[in-house]
Amino acid sequence: MKKVHLYTPIFLLIFLFNGLLYAQNSGPAFAEQNLVPNHKLAFDLQQNALDSLLMWQEQVVLHTDKTIAQPKDHLFFKAYILTGPQQVRVSPNNVLKVELLDAEGNLVRSQYHKIDDGTSEGSFExxxxxxxxxxxxxxxxxxxxxxxxxxxxxxxxxxxxxEKTETFDNASKRVNFFPEGGQLVAGLTNRLAMASGNNTPVNGQIIDEQGNVVSSVKDYGIGIGSSIFVPRQGKRYFLRFFDGSKLPLPTVEDIGCSIQVNNLNEEYAQTRIEVSKELLNEDLYLKGQSRGVTYFTKKIDFDEKGVAEVDIPKEDTPSGLLHLTLVDSFDQVWAERPLYIERNELQIKVEPVEGATTEKGLKIKVTDNKGNPVKTELSLSLKAAPNGEMDDLKIFDSNIRNQRFINDLMVLAGQFSEVPLHAGKKELPDEIRYTFQNGLEFYGQAYDLNNSLLPNTKIQILISTEKEVLAKEVTTNSEGLFNLAGLQLDGEANMVFRTKGEDTKTKLVKVIPYEYEVPPMVTSTIEQQASLKKSKSRQFIPKKTAVSFKSDTGEDKIIALDEVTLVAKKELRKTSPSMYNIEPRHVVHQDPKRPKTIPELFLGVPGIQVVGLGGINPRLSLPRSSGVGPILWVLDGLPLVQSTNLVEIMNLVPQLDVERIEILYGPQAAIYGTRAAGGAILIYTRTGAETAEYIARKEALLNYEGFHKSIAFSEYSDTVSKKRKDNDLPKTLYWNPSLETDENGEVLVQFSLPDGYTSAAVELKTITQDGKQGYTKKALLP
Incomplete structure (x- = not known):
């Protein structure tokens, strides 16, 4: 048996980072990127598209606090954005999009989060x-x-x-098989990985057509099992469950190759390749590809038995998914196998610490491979479960070799979610269609209130958030399309659109927003792939290319939102009913024959003072009985952002359109929560029943979701999580996405196990700016 060491990759990494790279969050066009290098780094960026796509290829590493949740639960996450062949933690983008999709790939909810220093963190409800x-x-x-x-x-x-119980019959219907080299080959040693749904145990035996036991199946307690056996030519094989039911295995090929990998060694991935005797005289090559780049191609020399062993140095390949392919001289694939390269340059040790109180403690220490302490930032998830309820604990082991074995088996079975399993062998694209993103964007198409398109028209946009008010001006193109770029808006914002006109109706502008099309979901298992192929679009939605909005934007597809979500139509009434049928403290009606200005309408209301009446910046002062805190303005049932003031209301609502104003104090305003701690002022506009001049003003008002304002885990733990029933689900005891070690590389974490919870598990991850990674998970059993 011949053994070779694979040292030199065929791909010359002339673009490798030699140090930490900082990039300015800029630019729609790649050529416009202003790169600021570290003083230790002399990096000459190539301007052609392929070099750019190679050097700036990004990968997101996700760490979440849980994988099992309930409706209205909060999922906490930390995202590390790694860039380039050396996977340094840096990104030229400052916007991360997170999405929740159902099993068919339909979007359930999405959010935008800021990227800072190559990381992003937050919560997702x-x-x-x-x-x-x-x-x-x-x-x-x-x-x-x-x-x-x-x-x-x-x-x-x-x-x-x-689902706590399931019959073997139901389980067998969902077992998928994954031969290590892609197929079962007669006469060769084959390892077969198996994966079931919902963590159902994979217990049983491999039998032939006559019912003879060929091999046993090893179950690892997480819905994954494996078996090693040598199939015979012309035979059929089955997985037989202990209840007697059976499931056929993939067809055995007469001629082929097998690949077996031992990934337990820190320095090498030990690979054993076996071929049928018919292929002994063929020239076969082992290729290693990662993220579309071929890192090595090695001709394989077999011994007289058709066996060869190859050691793949991990230092010559980037961390992440490596796709191994065995090809002949015509590039025909004979065997293939995904491999996860995990280089833990940083070691994370976790030791339980017993305190004098009922609280438990964890002492965490981070060191490099030489044992030197490392000051870094960790993301930590600590979760607990009732006894026997957390199947994940079965794979939480402090033994790094055991972790590598389980991770490798999960990669083989398509169940490893740390990296995208389909990205290893896909070639790099040959053009740049999407640009870097340095802020949020808004795409829209403008109409007047009669639904007539507004081409080549200047549009004024008033954007209000809790902290600021912004004014923007854009000009639509010949199709009435426009876009805003570089928006840095936190939380919910209100947008009001208007243009020049003789009266309110001709000034107001209705806008249909557009957003990027949701990319299809690519999953790992055969079952999921089949379900995605069956899914169809629920409705026809018009699409436009981004170039339609701006000539230099590119060919990225965007998709129109349903206009119904923008306009809340109401039934015409002579007078609008009060919100929630609440009896207001004070009501002021507008006289359409002798209309007053909005500030004048508040004159004479007991306790309310109008400061600066007649000036350019009037403001209201409510009585102390209204409460201490912010005042909430509500326009036709739509709460405006917290920072809205009287002047903005005057600009938004002409006095002639006011029907009445209601003032709510104390318990009356409690329906709006803390936003109305200082009271609520409700403005109702005329319905149109009295006049044909009714203006649907809300059609010019749009709610826009900026960067998501996440809830802190401490606040969630103290309030939200206590209001819901756990129903025996795993519970996150502690989450910290930014846990810092001291100069000694140490940090102490304290926690308490809730009543009824007998076991816990801790998971830690760190990635430094220069790409050094550390990861560990450990069970904390009684």
């Missing part, structure tokens, strides 16, 4: 009305769309009650 089942959580930048959804990291999230 699971919608209240979702059916129990498997969902998928993924994160990506716009630049990553150039490479396709195969490169997106997608984590499976179970939402709803866990």
């Amino acid at each position: 699971i919608p209240k009305k979702v059916k129990p089942g498997d969902y998928y959580f993924r994160a990506y930048t716009r630049w990553m769309l150039n490479y396709g959804p195969e490169h997106f990291t997608t984590k499976k999230i179970r939402i709803g009650e866990i």
